[in-house]
Amino acid sequence: xxxxxxxxxxxxxxxxxxxxxxxxxxxxxxxxxxxxxxxxxxxxxxxxxxxxxxxxxxxxxxxxxxxxxxxxxxxxxxxxxxxxxxxxxxxxxxxxxxxxxxxxxxxxxxxxxxxxxxxxxxxxxxxxxxxxxxxxxxxxxxxxxxxxxxxxxxxxxxxxxxxxxxxxxxxxxxxxxxxxxxxxxxxx
Numbered sequence: 140x141x142x143x144x145x146x147x148x149x150x151x152x153x154x155x156x157x158x159x160x161x162x163x164x165x166x167x168x169x170x171x172x173x174x175x176x177x178x179x180x181x182x183x184x185x186x187x188x189x190x191x192x193x194x195x196x197x198x199x200x201x202x203x204x205x206x207x208x209x210x211x212x213x214x215x216x217x218x219x220x221x222x223x224x225x226x227x228x229x230x231x232x233x234x235x236x237x238x239x240x241x242x243x244x245x246x247x248x249x250x251x252x253x254x255x256x257x258x259x260x261x262x263x264x265x266x267x268x269x270x271x272x273x274x275x276x277x278x279x280x281x282x283x284x285x286x287x288x289x290x291x292x293x294x295x296x297x298x299x300x301x302x303x304x305x306x307x308x309x310x311x312x313x314x315x316x317x318x319x320x321x322x323x324x325x326x327x
Contacts, residue, residue: 145299147184160278171277172237176305178276183301186275190268197264204260212248212265219244245269 163171179186198205219240223229233240245266252261 141298143299145180145184145301147188148182150185153182153185154275159280161280163277174279174281175273175276177281178279179272179305180299180301181281182276182279183299186268186272186301189271193268193271194264197260201260201264205264208248208252208261208265211251212244212261215248215251216244219247241269 163174165171194205194209219229223233223240248265249261
């Protein structure tokens with residue numbers, strides 16, 4: 140399947156005044172998770188631009204440590220995803236508690252990086268962009284265009300890099316994935 144890059148959303152849509160932001164309902168975790176996943180898919184290119192700017196600044200100040208930190212985080216992420224596909228207990232944890240799964244990845248990365256090198260590079264170059272993405276995705280209210288775009292992503296009409304990451308974290312809807320499988324079989 141061909142990977143498509145999502146369009147860069149207008150900055151006034153990405154970060155307008157406070158009228159488009161609200162605290163999530165902390166009592167309804169599934170609704171909050173849905174908001175985060177939807178916003179991650181919809182604003183993924185904007186998030187990439189912000190993260191790239193922060194990584195570039197930190198990478199310019201400490202290139203070797205940033206390279207080591209990025210490599211460690213990617214390897215730990217891939218290791219956790221591989222283990223979760225081979226161990227049922229990790230698969231269940233990843234599906235039911237995605238935030239805990241990501242925190243476990245980040246803590247494991249933190250301890251490895253603290254053993255190998257500069258922790259501040261990890262904090263500002265890797266953790267800060269992820270934290271900013273999560274906070275924005277949690278607080279940003281969705282609009283009609285956001286919901287429509289996510290449905291297209293969900294049924295397999297469009298596959299983006301964030302869609303692959305969310306699939307690896309098993310955060311796509313099961314019923315939508317079944318529909319996407321059915322559509323791909325019909326196309327063949």
